[in-house]
Amino acid sequence: MKRKSTILISAKKCVALLAILFASFAFANNKEDANGGDLKTEIKEYIAHHLLDSYDFSLFSYTNEAGEHVYVGAPLPIILWDNGLKVFSSSKFHHGETVAAVDGNYYALYHNKIYKTDAEGTINLDETNHPTNLKPLDLSITKSVVSMILVFALMFFLFKSLADSYAKNGGVAAGVGRFFEPIVLYVRDDIARPNIGEKKYKKYMSFLLTVFFFIWFLNILGLTPLGVNVTGNIAVTFGLALLTFLITNLTGTKDYWLHIFDPLGSSMAWYAKVPLYIILIPIEVLGVFIKPFSLLIRLYANMQAGHIVLMSLIGLMFIFKSWLGSPLSFGLAFAISLIEVLVALLQAYIFTMLSALYFGFAAEEHEHH
Amino acid sequence: MEKLLEEFSLGLFFWQTLLFVGLLLLLAKYAWKPILSAVEERENTIKDSLEAAEKAKADMEAVQADNKRILKEARVERDALLAEAKKTSTQIVNDAKEAAQAEADKIAAATQEAIQQEKNAAINDIKAQVAGLSVDIAQKVLQGELADQKKQEQLVEKLVNDIEIK
Secondary structure: HHHHHHHHHHHHHHHHHHHHHHHHHHHHHHHHHOOOOHHHHHHHHHHHHHOEEEEEEEEEEEEEOOOOEEEEEOOEEEEEEOOOEEEEEHHOOOOOOOOOEEOOEEEEEEEOOOEEOOOOOOOOOOOOOOOOOOEEOOOOOOHHHHHHHHHHHHHHHHHHHHHHHHHOOOOOOOHHHHOOHHHHHHHHHHHHHHHHHOOOHHHHHHHHHHHHHHHHHHHHHHHOOOOOOOOHHHHHHHHHHHHHHHHHHHHHOOOHHHHHOOHHHHHHHHHHHHHHHHHHHHHHHHHHHHHHHHHHHHHHHHHHHHHHHHHHHHHHHHHHHHOOOHHHHHHHHHHHHHHHHHHHHHHHHHHHHHHHHHHHHOOOOOOOO | OOOOOOOOHHHHHHHHHHHHHHHHHHHHHHHHHHHHHHHHHHHHHHHHHHHHHHHHHHHHHHHHHHHHHHHHHHHHHHHHHHHHHHHHHHHHHHHHHHHHHHHHHHHHHHHHHHHHHHHHHHHHHHHHHHHHHHHHHHHHHHHHHHHHHHHHHHHHHHHHHHHOOO
16 A cells, blocks of 8 residues: 555656656747747757867857857868968968958858858859859868877877887786777777688788777767767768778689679579679679778768767757756766767777678688589 | 768868878887787787696696506516416426436336346345255265265256246
8 A cells, every 4th residue: 555655656756747847848948939049040050060070179169248259279270272282270260250361362161161262252152052162172180180180199109008018018018008908809809800710810900900999089089078070070981981992892802703793603504694693793793882881871970960969968958948957958968978988989899890891701712612 | 962972071081091091000010010919929828838738737647647557567567477486486396396206216216126136136146056055965965865876866957946946
């Protein structure tokens, strides 16, 4: 009887909690109407902006009492090839608010891309809202590039010190690299060896290890308040997947190519194979491209989605602006960021694992039957 | 898809590829190769040590088994030797006994034969002497008793023939 009543009470509590939650939603909506409804748009834009690469390393920005946007961070070098190398600081753009004048040329930012404009910074749009202005070849050191340089330095320092510690310490790892030794061994024993095979795994090890730690570190860096989103950038994942594609196909054995262009082998007469191959070979050839393509989309989409969810939850705190809703979305955001830490590792693992699998296909040499 | 292509930044791709390939080459030379070779060396050392320990254990067991076997063999050999010795000694004693017996028999036989010969010789001698004596005695008796020569000789011959000597 007593237990029943406690259950009843807790059920009542739940109902009450839900009611408060709904009320706070309703309240928030009311308030938003009162505020003119631009908070949501602002958050949306902020998230969209964060997901993109940036020409300066801004840590955060706020609007001061005079109504001006104040950015805290550092400008980065812009490198353009436009009839000659043009190098200037991104502070010239004033975060897209002004036109940069360099050697008599004018450049303006439009949707986070650099266009060549006239002195007023006019952007001519066509019917589909695409700028018709010239786009100079842009090799700027952006926020993502800086992040990658950071990871470059970090990885080189970590693994060089790990490598050196073996020599100094009589074959036993010491120092900070010691934490990474089991992970290096994991990549070797549980990713490379089973997928590629004992005979050939060694020549792929450098790529697998580098790609694993590179993605992992960049993913983790994306979770820090620095606010970078490198692995959620299609150009980066494309670059990584392209290397997997190149390595797979450049190290492909005769068996690998035979498997693509003659998948049925001698198990069938040629006249029986012809009609099948009209369908099979295009599928196999397509597969060669789809495999790395899935790699680049998977990593990009996962990291992009993680950042969107996390930032939306953080944004919700400002939309709710209530004692119940904001802590709730904070708690959710906290939980999601914990999951994102796992996802950061998982995505690095998956990318490495699948690369190893594809290398395994390329390196396979089976007995001819 | 269009949004993705629009987002694609050639510059970022360029830097990413450059940095990544650079990092790959640098780490391959200065980190991954030394790390992997060091780890492999360590693993081989451990494996070799374990194998050596296992082998040493097996060797020791083999030595112990050998020792046991040798001991057992020695024991068997000793027993065999002892048995052999016993047999030989018995044989020698028996042989000696037989030889002694044979010698004794031979000596006895020779002695008997000598005795027989002596006896025969003595008997023959006695026979001859008894014959001579008897003839003498008979001659003297008969000379005294008998006149007739012819009758005397017949009688003597009859007497001599009647004597049976044993």
